[in-house]
Amino acid sequence: MPEPEPSEEVIRFENVDKAFGSNVIYEGLNLSVKKGEVLTILGGSGTGKSVMLKMMLGLMTWDAGRVIVLGTDITGLDDAQMLPVRRRVGMVFQNAALFDSLTVFENLAYPLVERGVRDEAEIKKRVTESLAMVDLPGTEDMLPADLSGGMRKRVGLARAVTQSPEILLFxxxxxxxxxxxxxxxxxxxxSLRQRFGLTSIVVTHxxxxxxxLSDRVAMLAQHxxxxxxxxxxxxxxxxxEVRxxxxxxEQREAP
Ligand SMILES: Nc1ncnc2c1ncn2[C@@H]1O[C@H](COP(=O)(O)OP(=O)(O)OP(=O)(O)O)[C@@H](O)[C@H]1O
Ligand SMILES: [Mg+2]
Structure with a gap:
């Protein structure tokens, strides 16, 4: 396989195998994600869509093959070694994954503080901007429990955007x-792609x-x-499988 232009490719899976005991998820998974594209991933429940996103962040290991993210082979990296890569890749989790005991402001500020942003005015500015972007201005002092499901999802998105990632996983x-x-x-x-040239990988049903949304679509089946x-x-x-x-x-969505 010829090496593609590194500048054009932001994520690459090479012959990745992944199993949980006897539960085989992937066998020889290959994928190349291009800079600036919106790639949608389709697949039945349990085919391994969430697992794939977690592997991209090094939150889950694999049994064979390589995963290259923004030019770094992340295979076998520990958390400390993953940090510089994770800072450039945001994730909007399936369940929003907010801290219930923290306010919306604290939920958004926390990852910024964690990555060393100390200037309070800067933090406030970025949090305010992100909340405006997801159409939730003025919700800084609310707790996740007081938000609707849709609002929680948007706060999850705002939290990812606050960190100015180059790739966003949804x-x-x-x-x-x-x-x-x-x-x-x-x-x-x-709009994130238009404004910032952000690469997005979107798992959806x-x-x-x-x-x-999609520039390209991938279908998962048969590992x-x-x-x-x-x-x-x-x-x-x-x-x-696609058909x-x-x-x-289409039948489900027809009136
Ligand atoms: N930490 C884990 N330990 C053991 N098995 C796991 C773990 N995480 C995921 N699995 C298994 O891997 C398979 C794929 O899981 P995954 O969550 O990626 O599915 P999915 O495609 O995201 O499904 P859904 O559309 O329902 O979200 C499932 O069989 C699941 O039980
Ligand atoms: Mg899932």
């Missing part, structure tokens, strides 16, 4: 949200979001990616 950012909040989050993802192509080509793919998935989703 684990089902719109699942369980009403259509207005779905549209809001989708538009934020698009939502077909309208997939069609709206690997069975199809990855530009959106228009993906929609016409004849790979059986079955898209047809089932």
């Amino acid at each position: 684990d089902e950012p719109t699942t369980g949200l009403d259509p207005i909040n779905v549209r809001r989050i989708d538009e934020m993802i698009l 939502d077909l309208p979001s997939t069609y709206l 690997r990616i069975v199809e990855i192509s530009a959106l228009a080509a993906f929609r016409k793919s004849q790979v059986p 079955a998935f898209l047809d089932a989703m």
Whole structure:
């Protein structure tokens, strides 16, 4: 396989194997994510979408193969060695993963302080800007328990954005949200790419979001990616798993 231009590729999986005991998740997983693209990842429940995102952050190990993130082979790195990479990659977790005992402001400020930002005015500015961006100005003093599900998801997104990442990983950012909040989050993802050239990897089950957001779409099945192509080509793919998935989703969403 020829080496691609390093400047064009921000994440690369090379023949990655991953199993939990006898539960095989990946066998020979290959993936190349390009700078500035929105790549959507589709796949049935339990196929390993969340596991894939966690491997990109080195939050989960693998059994064979290499994962290269922003030019660094992260295979076998410990937490301290991962730190410089993690600072450049943000993650919006499936369940928002906010600290329940901290206010919205503290939830957003915490990762900044942790990475050494000490200037209080700077912290306040970045938190305020991020909350405005997710359309939640003035919620600084609220606790996560006082927020709706949609608001919590948006705070999770704001927390990731506050850290000015180069890559953002989204684990089902719109699942369980009403259509207005779905549209809001989708538009934020698009605006982040437009404004900052951010690369986004979005795991979703939502077909309208997939069609709206994606530059490319990948389909997980049989312990690997069975199809990855530009959106228009993906929609016409004849790979059986893609057809079955898209047809089932389209039927569900038809009135
Ligand atoms: N820490 C873990 N220990 C053992 N098994 C795990 C662990 N994390 C994930 N798994 C298993 O790996 C498989 C893939 O899990 P994963 O969470 O990535 O699925 P998913 O594709 O994100 O599904 P969903 O769409 O439901 O979120 C599942 O069978 C799950 O039980
Ligand atoms: Mg998941």
